[in-house]
Amino acid sequence: MNISPSLTQTLHTAWQKKGLISTLLWPASWIARAFIARKRLRYQRDPGLAYHSRLPVIIVGNIYVGGTGKTPVVVALAQSLQARGWHPGVVSRGYGVQVGDKARTGQGQLDPALFGDEPALIAQATGCPVAVHPNRPLALKRLQRDYPQVDVVIADDGLQHLALGRDLEIVVQDGRGTGNGRVLPAGPLREPASRLEYVDVIITNTQPNEPAPKRLNTLARQLTMQLAPVSVTQLSTGTTLEWNAWRSAHGHRTVSAVAAIGQPERFFAMLAAAGLQLNQTVALPDHDRYDTSPFSALSDPNILITRKDAVKCLHFNDPRLWVVHAEPVFSDADWIDHIHEMLRVIAQQKSAMADKRPRH
Template identity: 65%
Template sequence: MRIPIHLSQALHAAWQRKGALSALLWPFSLPVIGAVAYKHRRYAQRPELVYHSRLPLVVVGNIFVGGTGKTPVVIALVQALQERGWRPGVISRGYGAKVGQHARSGQGVLSAAEFGDEPALIARSTLVPIAVHPSRVLALKKLQKSYPGINVVIADDGLQHLALGRDIEIVVQDARGTGNGRVLPAGPLREPDSRLESVDFLITNLQSGQIAPRPFATLAHQLSMRLVPERVVQLSTGLTLDWPAWLAQYGNKPVAAVAAIGQPERFFAMLRAAGLSLEQTIGLPDHDAYERSPFSALASEHIVITSKDAVKCEQFQDARLWVVHASPKFSDPDWLDLAEQMLRVIADKKAKMAAVGARH
């Protein structure tokens, strides 16, 4: 069940403070806190329940419900590792796709209906192998079996999937930080914010003009990022222009924007900050399947959409659709080098352990 976008926005606004609604819902959060604590304790006491890959594995996730910007971080990390000689593979839940009993894998141009919109976007953006299943362990096993040449795995989401062993944890949040600091339903958190004390990287996704929340008390490497448009592609023809060229040619004409992401307003704000005046905007629920065109009601000469939505909109053959490809600009770009150095140490350690095991 997907919450209507206006209700989702109202909830997130309420979750930013410990008001009357949060106080009313607080008793219902106590069982959630207890269940999370029991789950962590169970996996800590029974390590045989955790599946560890022979390869280094990085989880990119969050503790805040809704979109915080994980997918751009996953893509940036995959591309950075490719540039440094790694052969990554990605696993994901495949949200929105009916995967079935067995995990599904693929590479290149994948169907959003079969893999989910975010895995399809990652596959097209990076050309790395992808495997999807609600059980990340099954997805991991499928990925390793289907693509034995990979040497590092990135899990898109899955921070709370404790059956999946991981070597590095990256949490992505936005300017809301941890909101009112309470777990569902009294607050926006999937688990208590003390979880951030044990992660390796904490990345805050900010819009133009936003100030980062107060640094969290954690040993994690903390930094911020901002998404900026880099190139625009006409969906029906593949015509590609860099952002300044597209803005100069089309920015003075009526332009609308449509987004079906966790925080549509973040996409619209990025465009405005980059110099584009928007005649109209439409925010749709995250992972909307686009079963019907939302574009027919728009009279604008040009319509810009996200790259995540583009993998579901080719069917409409609407020449007005332009896909904005954005990339993150990190306050500390060196974090990618640090992550890669950590992975090399982990890979060496796992290789030595495997060699010892093989001799016995």
């Protein structure tokens, strides 16, 4: 079910403080906390309940419900690992897609109707093989079978999917931090904020001039990132221009922007910070299917959209649509080198363990 951006914004605003609505819902949150704790204890007592791959597995997830910027981190991580000689594959739930009993795999240009918009974007941006299924272990097993060259797996989301064993956990949050600190429905958290004490890396996605949340008391490596536009592609022709060149050629004309992501206002703010004056902005529900064109009501000669939306808008064949390619700029440029070194150790350990297992 798609929730309107206005309702989503209202909920997130309410979840930033412990007001009357949050307090009334607090008993329900305690029930949710008890369920979460019971589930985690079950997996701790019986590690065999989780599927542990022979490959290193990295989770990129969040504890704050809704969009925090995981997908750009997955793309940047996959591309950086490729540059360091790894062959990553990606597993994802495939939000909004009816997959069936068997996981679905693919590489390159994928149909978002079959894989979901985010997996299709990740496959297109990285060239990595992708597997989708709500049951992440099924997706991972199919990925290993269909793409034996994969030597590290990145799970797009799935921090709370305990059936998938993991070796490293990366949490992506934004400037809202942990909100009012309460678990759903009294607050925005999928798990208690104490969960952040046990992850390996915490990345805070901030907007220009937005202060990062208070540094957490955890051993996790902590850094910030900001998304910045680097190029723009005309969707109907594939013509690509560097951002400054596009601004020089088209920025003087009226421009609108459309986004169907978790936090569309963040996309609009990024464009404004990059020097654009937007005539109109249209915020659609996250994962909107674009069954009908939202662009027909806009009269501007240029309309900017996200890469996540672009995989679903090609059929409109509208020359006014330009896809913004934004890349994260990290405050800690060495964090992926840190991940790379940890992966080398994990891969060696897993290989040694596999060699010790009896062969039948």
